[in-house]
Amino acid sequence: MNRLRVQLVLAFTLVVLVAVGAIALLINRTTSTAFRQYITNSGVRASGSGVQQLVAYYQEQGSWDGIERLLGEGILLAGPVRGPMPAANARDRQPGRRVDVMLADAKGRVVFDNTGKAEGTRLSSAEKSRALTISETDDSEVLGYLLLSWPGPGDGLGRLEQRFLDSMRSILLLGGAVAVALGLVLGALLSQSLTAPLQRLAAAARAVAAGDLSQQVRLDGSDEIAEVAQAFNEMTTALSEFERQRQNMVADTAHELRTPLTVLQGNLRAILDGVYPLDESEVSRLYDETRFLSRLVDDLRELALADAGQLRLNLRVTDVGQVIRSTTENLAPAAEASEVKLAAQVPAELPAVWGDPDRIVQVLSNLLVNAVRYTPSGGAVSVTAREADGSVELAVADNGEGIAPDDLPHVFERLWQADPARARENRKAGGTGLGLSVAQSLVEAQGGRIWVESVLGQGSTFRFTLPCA
DSSP states (O other), X not given: OHXXXXXXXXXXXXXXXXXXXXXXXXXXXXXXXXXXXXXXXXXXXXXXXXXHHHHHHHHHHSSOTTHHHHHHHOOOOOTTOOSOOOOGXXXXXXXXXXXXXXXXXXXXXXXXXXXXSSTTSBOOHHHHXXXXXXXXXXXXXXXXXXXXXXXXTTTTOOHHHHHHHHHHHHHHHXXXXXXXXXXXHHHHHHHHHHHHHHHHHHHHHXXXXXXXXXXXXXXXXXXHHHHHHHHHXXXXXXXXXXXXXXXXXXXHHHHHHHHHHHHHHHXXXXXXXXXXXOOHHHHHHHHHHHHHHHHHHHHHHHHHHHHTTOOOOOOEEEOHHHHHHHHHHHHHHHHXXXXXXXXXXXXXXXXXXXXXXXXXXXXXXHHHHHHHHTSOTTOEEEEEEEEETTEEEEEEEEOSSOOOTTTGGGTTSTTOOSOHHHHHHHHXXXXXXXXXXXXXXXXXXXXXXXXXXXXXXXXXXXXXEEEBO
């Protein structure tokens, strides 16, 4: 983490250094150029003679034709530029400091350039903005543009002017140094603010890896790091809940396994000791215990495969209406034996679903067996189906005792039973306490969802959906 902090400080400082350097260079160059242009233009404006000569020439000639003769004779400048302005062919013969001269007409076309490079071209917008506008008066028509420039850095400037530019450069260097120092300080502070929550997050992650799932990190601000911290807290909360459920399931499973094993062990021991006779009724009772163990192991295996994402499904286009009719017909004798009326209502135009028909039968059978088991004699259980939002919704409804509102959120939890007495009845009837959990896993594996609606004293309705084919 310290390495990251150093990298952040260096990166921030480098960015500041590059930005300050680029800005300083641009300001220095722009200031030097503008200052030299200002000194030159001020000299021309102070004397006024040069511009007046150009205006007089244009009034006399009506154009700028032959202007090189006038400029070749020289234009007197005031200020730091002393002496005549040389023409191209007399640059080295004229006294005074050299100034590059460029004259353009009213349309910006260059008619004279003492360097001989730009004649016939047009002034750029930047050049035109720096040029002196030539006109009879300030409000009169523009006759042309006069552009003066120094050919080299420091050339054409007096001692005072050069000192001014040097002081400007010193100020820029000092400002750059201060900016870099501030960049270092701000980079250190910024890196600290960024790495501190990451350090806390890393420490919490190491604690979770060591087995402490209660870890929570402090949320600071609303940036991306805070979002990561929030996600971490949500993860540890979920892991804690999963661990609680796992421990409860292990304990409940051990309890469920212990009961039939104890019965088997005790009865077999009694048979070996001659206490119980080895008759058909005793063997049948022991066989029922082994069947319960087998169902419990099968349910646990189904849940383990579902949790691992390895549940095998044979998905295909399935006539869910036929699945409902065949399942209810197969369970009708058991319902009649419990004096419960079992009926199915399937629309004729019910669309096919994309699912595993064997798994759908497994889910539907589980729900129907539970509904019949907890419906009193003379009650009724119904199966209905309808199309809803690109899915087929199946519903298993009974008019039994219903489920308390506080118990509804837990009905799909593994080995959960609201009433111990009811759990014993379920155990005697062959239930493992995992049927609804298995049903939920099978429905969700096929792209659907399952839920329950219940009113205490009026009955319950379990609904699940399957996607249309």
